[in-house]
Amino acid sequence: MKNGLVKTAVVGVVAGIIGGGVSYVAIDQINNANLNNNSAQTSVTSNSAKLSKKSAKTSGAMTPAYNNVKGAVVSVINMKRQANNKSNSLFDLFGDDDDDNSNSQGKGKLQTYSEGSGVIYMKSGKKGYIVTNNHVVSGSDKVQVMLTNGKTVNARIVGTDETTDLAVLAIDASYVSQTAEFGDSKSLAPGQNVIAVGSPLGSEYASTVTQGIISAPARNITTSSANEQTVIQTDAAINPGNSGGALVNSAGQVIGINSMKLAQSSDGTSVEGMGFAIPSNEVVTIVNQLVKKGKITRPQLGVKVIALEGIPDSYKKRLNIKSDLKKGIYVSSVTKRGSAAEAGIKSGDVITKVDNKSVSDVASLHSILYSHKVGDTVNLSVNRDGKMLNLKVKLQAN
Numbered sequence: 001m002k003n004g005l006v007k008t009a010v011v012g013v014v015a016g017i018i019g020g021g022v023s024y025v026a027i028d029q030i031n032n033a034n035l036n037n038n039s040a041q042t043s044v045t046s047n048s049a050k051l052s053k054k055s056a057k058t059s060g061a062m063t064p065a066y067n068n069v070k071g072a073v074v075s076v077i078n079m080k081r082q083a084n085n086k087s088n089s090l091f092d093l094f095g096d097d098d099d100d101n102s103n104s105q106g107k108g109k110l111q112t113y114s115e116g117s118g119v120i121y122m123k124s125g126k127k128g129y130i131v132t133n134n135h136v137v138s139g140s141d142k143v144q145v146m147l148t149n150g151k152t153v154n155a156r157i158v159g160t161d162e163t164t165d166l167a168v169l170a171i172d173a174s175y176v177s178q179t180a181e182f183g184d185s186k187s188l189a190p191g192q193n194v195i196a197v198g199s200p201l202g203s204e205y206a207s208t209v210t211q212g213i214i215s216a217p218a219r220n221i222t223t224s225s226a227n228e229q230t231v232i233q234t235d236a237a238i239n240p241g242n243s244g245g246a247l248v249n250s251a252g253q254v255i256g257i258n259s260m261k262l263a264q265s266s267d268g269t270s271v272e273g274m275g276f277a278i279p280s281n282e283v284v285t286i287v288n289q290l291v292k293k294g295k296i297t298r299p300q301l302g303v304k305v306i307a308l309e310g311i312p313d314s315y316k317k318r319l320n321i322k323s324d325l326k327k328g329i330y331v332s333s334v335t336k337r338g339s340a341a342e343a344g345i346k347s348g349d350v351i352t353k354v355d356n357k358s359v360s361d362v363a364s365l366h367s368i369l370y371s372h373k374v375g376d377t378v379n380l381s382v383n384r385d386g387k388m389l390n391l392k393v394k395l396q397a398n
Helices: 002-035 037-046 063-069 280-293 313-318 339-343 362-369
Strands: 073-081 110-124 127-132 142-146 152-161 166-172 193-198 208-222 228-234 246-248 254-261 275-279 303-307 329-334 350-354 377-384 387-394
Touching (some): 152 280, 228 254, 228 362, 275 280, 329 339, 350 362
Antiparallel strands (some): 110 127, 127 166, 193 208, 193 246, 228 275, 303 329, 350 377, 377 387
16 A cells, blocks of 8 residues: 555656646747747758667666676565454354465464565575575565566575574575676775665565665674674665665676665764675675575684774774774674683784784684684784784684
8 A cells, every 4th residue: 555655646746747847838839839830840850859770788887787687686575474363244253254274273364574685696406595684584484586577486594694684595496597696895996886786665676776886895884783794885775675685796796795774873864875785705605504504603702803994093092992003803802701712812902814814804704713613723813012922712602
């Protein structure tokens, strides 16, 4: 009903503009036509508008990139059972209700609760695999996927991860006509052109594409679940329903999964053009584990951290960050009796390397840690008050 009202309002506005335009200029048009009838006819004949036979079929610079992924981006439909409120209608008394069997059993009828987007990234055996956001399918009683051809099919949740807000779905492989390729999110640079593909406001606007740039390739934010996360910031329009969709580079590769946007600052100031996506490098790590195990059992250091890169000096003072390093992972606090505490890591330390691999953002730290198992020992290079320390940490489970 809401959608119907919105459509009516839009049509009404458009009709009003057209109608008003005709009403105000009608008299002048008639007068001009009567006075200049012959000359007008001659003008139309000799100077009429024509379509060029040389029109470009794909004038947009990002159109080839869109074509590389359009068949792989789908709408994800979260369905929930609604409460089956008993009524005293005559039909109920005589058992003439046309609802499905679930209603008669008191479980409620399945209805669309919310819609988001997803990306088909792999076809293996009899299954096609789709990555989306965890919040898109969270709490669902059933999940369906609407393909680009408009066909709606059932999907099964393979695994979810609330921490990274990622989930993997599976559909019958026979429905997969195109899969998307992941690009390297570590190669992104500010100003790089990207497009966001998804279903803003739901499947009615499926396959919508918006264009923008990379505003920041590695922005550190605190999510609603109080997790520190490194994300890609873009000014490509991301609206409700785009969640789980693709952020695509000019090569047509998925370099991020759109997850959230910032609508206003903490003081209530309205914000435009601040959308965020989960970097593809982290996405690949998570989805592979979800397909293999159905869940994420994370080895952890037992620390709260923030990446130094991109933090203004003035903000470093507010966070009491004393390090002069430009890159690395700053340890803001250490969990008692955790892996890091037992290894001697202290608040204020800056982790620069893990297993001799440089870390400059939280995503790169996660990538290395998640390549290990609980119980493994990793080597950390830590800067403490300007001095370098090498510490061995035995990883515990999350």
